[in-house]
Amino acid sequence: SQQGEEDPQALSIQEGENATMNCSYKTSINNLQWYRQNSGRGLVHLILIRSNEREKHSGRLRVTLDTSKKSSSLLITASRAADTASYFCATDAGNQFYFGTGTSLTVIP
Amino acid sequence: DAGVIQSPRHEVTEMGQEVTLRCKPISGHDYLFWYRQTMMRGLELLIYFNNNVPIDDSGMPEDRFSAKMPNASFSTLKIQPSEPRDSAVYFCASSLGAGANVLTFGAGSRLTVL
Numbered sequence: 001s002q003q004g005e006e007d008p009q010a011l012s013i014q015e016g017e018n019a020t021m022n023c024s025y026k027t028s029i030n031n032l033q034w035y036r037q038n039s040g041r042g043l044v045h046l047i048l049i050r051s052n053e054r055e056k057h058s059g060r061l062r063v064t065l066d067t068s069k070k071s072s073s074l075l076i077t078a079s080r081a082a083d084t085a086s087y088f089c090a091t092d093a094g095n096q097f098y099f100g101t102g103t104s105l106t107v108i109p
Numbered sequence: 110d111a112g113v114i115q116s117p118r119h120e121v122t123e124m125g126q127e128v129t130l131r132c133k134p135i136s137g138h139d140y141l142f143w144y145r146q147t148m149m150r151g152l153e154l155l156i157y158f159n160n161n162v163p164i165d166d167s168g169m170p171e172d173r174f175s176a177k178m179p180n181a182s183f184s185t186l187k188i189q190p191s192e193p194r195d196s197a198v199y200f201c202a203s204s205l206g207a208g209a210n211v212l213t214f215g216a217g218s219r220l221t222v223l
Contacts, residue, residue: 033211033212035212041216041217042113042200042202042214042215042216042217043152043200043202043212043214044214045211045212045213048211088152090212095140095157095159095164096154096157096165097142097154097212098154099144099151099152099154100151101151102151102152
């Protein structure tokens, strides 16, 4: 399976702290994306990083990609209670997207 | 655009009954994906279409599952007969192109089979 795995499975932090979650995958990729899922909702795209990029920023989000280690990390800075959600990485293999198992983030006000 | 629209949002049925889930993708999107989400297995890709044509259905668990896309604005996922282990949230997602393109998900259909 090309499915990625996120680590940790669950993360609980205080509001204002930074949250880091990691994703590992198994095969070569073209792109890696991060999505967020609020409870009872569909997934929402956050950021995409291409295989030839090493780091990308979007607002309070910072994504890194290490293709030699087949891993990526998502950093959320200055977390807010509204960031409480599950976060998934998705890798593409041609026309298909494979999702990891997700990290459940709880930000305590 | 109203986004990807799925119906029903919730479905409770008894084992053996037929279940039909519906999806309206974003207008202009040429790829449509059906995913199933459970606590045990996470998000599983069931099938995807390109320009209404099924491209890969290797994720469809059994012959009890079937999916169609009769036109660019409508797709169905059917389970017949349904079983309790089919209980899950089923998501439809669409994209313009694939690979480097973004998936837009519907809100999901939560299926409970008793």
